[in-house]
Amino acid sequence: MEQENRNTSPALSLEALKEAFQGYKEKGLSLDMSRGKPAPDQLDLSLDMTTILTKDDFENAGTDVRNYGLLDGLPEMKALFADILEVEPDEVFVGGNSSLNLMYDTVQKGMQFGFPGGEKPWKDLPSVKFLCPVPGYDRHFAITEAFGIEMINIPMDENGPDMDLVRQYAESDPSVKGIWCVPKYSNPSGITYSDETVRQFAALKPAAKDFRIFWDNAYCVHHLSDTPDQLLNLMAECKKLGSEDMVMMFTSTSKISFSGAGVAAFACSKTNMDYLKKLISFQTIGFDKINQLRHLKFFKNKDGITEHMKKHRALIEPKFDLTLSILEKELTGIARWHKPNGGYFIAVDVPKGCAKRTVALCKEAGVVLTGAGATFPYGKDPNDENIRLAPTYPDLDSLKQAMEIFCLCVKLAAAEKKNA
Amino acid sequence: MEQENRNTSPALSLEALKEAFQGYKEKGLSLDMSRGKPAPDQLDLSLDMTTILTKDDFENAGTDVRNYGLLDGLPEMKALFADILEVEPDEVFVGGNSSLNLMYDTVQKGMQFGFPGGEKPWKDLPSVKFLCPVPGYDRHFAITEAFGIEMINIPMDENGPDMDLVRQYAESDPSVKGIWCVPKYSNPSGITYSDETVRQFAALKPAAKDFRIFWDNAYCVHHLSDTPDQLLNLMAECKKLGSEDMVMMFTSTSKISFSGAGVAAFACSKTNMDYLKKLISFQTIGFDKINQLRHLKFFKNKDGITEHMKKHRALIEPKFDLTLSILEKELTGIARWHKPNGGYFIAVDVPKGCAKRTVALCKEAGVVLTGAGATFPYGKDPNDENIRLAPTYPDLDSLKQAMEIFCLCVKLAAAEKKNA
Numbered sequence: 021m022e023q024e025n026r027n028t029s030p031a032l033s034l035e036a037l038k039e040a041f042q043g044y045k046e047k048g049l050s051l052d053m054s055r056g057k058p059a060p061d062q063l064d065l066s067l068d069m070t071t072i073l074t075k076d077d078f079e080n081a082g083t084d085v086r087n088y089g090l091l092d093g094l095p096e097m098k099a100l101f102a103d104i105l106e107v108e109p110d111e112v113f114v115g116g117n118s119s120l121n122l123m124y125d126t127v128q129k130g131m132q133f134g135f136p137g138g139e140k141p142w143k144d145l146p147s148v149k150f151l152c153p154v155p156g157y158d159r160h161f162a163i164t165e166a167f168g169i170e171m172i173n174i175p176m177d178e179n180g181p182d183m184d185l186v187r188q189y190a191e192s193d194p195s196v197k198g199i200w201c202v203p204k205y206s207n208p209s210g211i212t213y214s215d216e217t218v219r220q221f222a223a224l225k226p227a228a229k230d231f232r233i234f235w236d237n238a239y240c241v242h243h244l245s246d247t248p249d250q251l252l253n254l255m256a257e258c259k260k261l262g263s264e265d266m267v268m269m270f271t272s273t274s275k276i277s278f279s280g281a282g283v284a285a286f287a288c289s290k291t292n293m294d295y296l297k298k299l300i301s302f303q304t305i306g307f308d309k310i311n312q313l314r315h316l317k318f319f320k321n322k323d324g325i326t327e328h329m330k331k332h333r334a335l336i337e338p339k340f341d342l343t344l345s346i347l348e349k350e351l352t353g354i355a356r357w358h359k360p361n362g363g364y365f366i367a368v369d370v371p372k373g374c375a376k377r378t379v380a381l382c383k384e385a386g387v388v389l390t391g392a393g394a395t396f397p398y399g400k401d402p403n404d405e406n407i408r409l410a411p412t413y414p415d416l417d418s419l420k421q422a423m424e425i426f427c428l429c430v431k432l433a434a435a436e437k438k439n440a
Numbered sequence: 441m442e443q444e445n446r447n448t449s450p451a452l453s454l455e456a457l458k459e460a461f462q463g464y465k466e467k468g469l470s471l472d473m474s475r476g477k478p479a480p481d482q483l484d485l486s487l488d489m490t491t492i493l494t495k496d497d498f499e500n501a502g503t504d505v506r507n508y509g510l511l512d513g514l515p516e517m518k519a520l521f522a523d524i525l526e527v528e529p530d531e532v533f534v535g536g537n538s539s540l541n542l543m544y545d546t547v548q549k550g551m552q553f554g555f556p557g558g559e560k561p562w563k564d565l566p567s568v569k570f571l572c573p574v575p576g577y578d579r580h581f582a583i584t585e586a587f588g589i590e591m592i593n594i595p596m597d598e599n600g601p602d603m604d605l606v607r608q609y610a611e612s613d614p615s616v617k618g619i620w621c622v623p624k625y626s627n628p629s630g631i632t633y634s635d636e637t638v639r640q641f642a643a644l645k646p647a648a649k650d651f652r653i654f655w656d657n658a659y660c661v662h663h664l665s666d667t668p669d670q671l672l673n674l675m676a677e678c679k680k681l682g683s684e685d686m687v688m689m690f691t692s693t694s695k696i697s698f699s700g701a702g703v704a705a706f707a708c709s710k711t712n713m714d715y716l717k718k719l720i721s722f723q724t725i726g727f728d729k730i731n732q733l734r735h736l737k738f739f740k741n742k743d744g745i746t747e748h749m750k751k752h753r754a755l756i757e758p759k760f761d762l763t764l765s766i767l768e769k770e771l772t773g774i775a776r777w778h779k780p781n782g783g784y785f786i787a788v789d790v791p792k793g794c795a796k797r798t799v800a801l802c803k804e805a806g807v808v809l810t811g812a813g814a815t816f817p818y819g820k821d822p823n824d825e826n827i828r829l830a831p832t833y834p835d836l837d838s839l840k841q842a843m844e845i846f847c848l849c850v851k852l853a854a855a856e857k858k859n860a
Binding site: 055057058060063066067070071073074075078084085086087088089116117118120121124125128131132143159162163166167274278279280281299302303304305306307308309310311 | 475477478480483486487490491493494495498504505506507508509536537538540541544545548551552563579582583586587694698699700701719722723724725726727728729730731
């Protein structure tokens with residue numbers, strides 16, 4: 021490693037960088053750090069859940085979880101998600117395996133039917149806009165883009181979105197109907213919204229009475245530190261001000277139990293819940309309660325989840341540490357990043373105008389990254405600088421190789437630009 | 441039973457019927473035959489599925505079923521549904537636990553985005569209409585009503601919907617965008633569409649190029665006879681005529697494995713599949729593949745499902761037989777019904793104008809039935825005569841009591857009307 025580090029040190033010439041790049045290319049590697057996927061050993065942590073239920077569990081469940089019914093989920097599962105999201109159990113709706121699906125469906129319901137407080141369904145308005153803190157989650161942006169909702173970039177810093185800008189847009193323009201937020205260990209920057217940011221969200225007085233904050237708390241229990249970030253409770257802050265109808269919270273066990281077979285939920289005020297439950301009652305008779313029972317028996321309660329997440333941390337923290345140490349060694353002074361206390365990503369700002377080229381070079385050398393621009397609406401990073409790294413899926417050896425190639429490609433892209 | 445039969449024979453006076461009714465009322469019963477729910481002993485048939493997976497199954501699955509991915513389901517699960525629906529595996533999309541959810545989402549996608557062949561999303565049209573064979577499934581009608589789609593009644597007979605009327609509406613009016621069908625062991629009448637009916641569906645030349653046949657084959661393997669009904673394959677018939685883009689097929693294992701935790705699927709042409717997969721890729725990364733693997737290991741193949749359905753039949757056929765024998769004994773000459781060869785329901789036509797009153801009387805006597813009118817769009821049965829009986833959930837003793845009360849209430853309602 022020492023040898024390679026010297027070879028790719030920032031001081032190297034364009035020619036030397038090209039030569040090192042050629043060396044990696046010839047290795048014919050195939051590495052993927054594009055998506056925030058748990059590694060197989062993380063999924064093994066919950067494997068016992070798949071065989072945990074016995075006949076007795078079904079008999080003692082209070083309701084026949086195998087049959088139709090209970091649209092909003094098992095009461096015990098609602099209580100567990102309420103503990104995680106710090107809301108009341110009757111503010112929780114338990115869905116299927118995908119919180120993305122719940123978010124999509126909620127935006128679709130805004131389009132088709134509107135929301136309490138609004139004058140008409142969003143589909144019947146000449147223009148609908150969403151605020152999009154950037155960099156953000158590409159799948160959020162894909163949803164709003166699919167619905168033809170205009171997306172407005174809101175820059176983020178270490179405290180969260182630029183709240184002056186959020187306020188300015190939301191309070192002046194009634195066509196601004198929502199904002200996408202990943203408030204804790206944000207995807208991709210890893211930051212957690214400050215208390216002041218959360219309070220400013222709660223204090224918003226949007227021009228649109230059906231404005232909704234899509235609060236995707238995907239990483240609420242996904243710590244990578246003994247001193248985890250603390251996120252102020254948006255619902256509680258809103259209740260102090262009577263603005264709780266703005267809040268739509270989402271989370272899931274996708275990165276707690278199984279990414280493909282977890283349990284997702286949303287939480288909202290009684291007004292929103294009554295409204296959405298009525299609409300969802302046309303859509304389904306209920307979601308998979310056996311899988312809810314399985315999760316309940318395996319995790320028992322929030323403490324069970326907290327303990328379980330320590331096992332995840334033990335598996336993925338070395339990957340984050342390795343990634344950060346290579347970044348520090350190779351790209352200090354060249355690129356910028358935030359050391360996250362949790363979540364699944366590290367967002368790197370490479371030199372302006374070099375992100376697309378870096379990702380293309382990486383691909384040429386056999387390393388697939390999240391597409392440059394993916395962390396911005398319409399895939400357009402105005403500075404062409406942000407790249408999302410997802411260190412969890414590869415094993416440590418692959419990750420080390422991928423990161424060395426990544427750092428080399430950043431330098432090569434920067435040198436090419438300088439020499440252009 | 442003999443005693444009671446004499447008490448409630450058709451020849452009894454209004455006073456005698458009222459007296460018998462009062463006798464039941466005083467018993468303070470609480471019986472429910474309102475919904476087509478499997479009984480607990482039916483759900484027990486699949487209980488072993490909940491613990492069937494072992495670590496080896498995950499290792500040998502070919503893909504990590506626990507992780508993200510495979511939007512349209514496990515290839516083996518697609519193949520199994522293809523066998524059941526008599527289509528090709530790549531014409532199958534495997535979803536979550538609810539085919540109703542898939543149907544709702546498909547109509548919603550028509551509203552929001554339109555369908556191949558259409559000029560614009562249905563939401564942007566001044567009027568959208570669906571044809572609704574009646575009596576039909578209340579949850580179908582609830583979906584179209586929720587979207588503000590105008591519903592047009594199409595009378596059914598023992599061969600299926602009145603195809604002259606279907607053709608007349610579909611071929612003359614471009615705002616007619618779809619039709620709801622339960623082609624086999626229809627909900628609620630129990631009839632199966634004749635070959636000629638299916639052929640006429642395939643030969644439709646709708647005015648709307650984005651007209652879709654919502655073919656809810658919920659009861660495709662749910663036989664109650666050694667000589668089950670045969671349903672001609674709509675997809676195959678359409679392919680002969682090049683009209684396969686009209687077909688949206690749906691089914692699920694809800695009444696094969698678990699009503700709350702089964703696996704649902706839709707099938708359609710490549711044109712529709714490409715279009716829908718693209719749209720669904722914004723909605724979710726994929727559905728629960730562990731549950732798909734569980735179903736695959738338990739049922740193995742279509743033969744496994746056929747064998748399993750024989751066990752269901754053994755449990756529910758006595759309930760259908762009992763229901764039919766009581767109907768025959770008590771209501772011959774008063775009401776009409778069809779003896780179904782499969783499915784979950786018996787639809788009874790009571791004397792005109794007596795359905796609402798019968799259901800209300802039953803409720804008073806402690807028997808909850810599906811609401812009168814529920815089998816028609818907008819809950820409006822023009823003749824107020826159709827009542828859906830769902831015999832599967834109650835045990836035989838409860839069913840016998842409920843049916844005796846039902847028959848008494850039909851007679852009482854009829855006698856009241858005559859004497860009014």
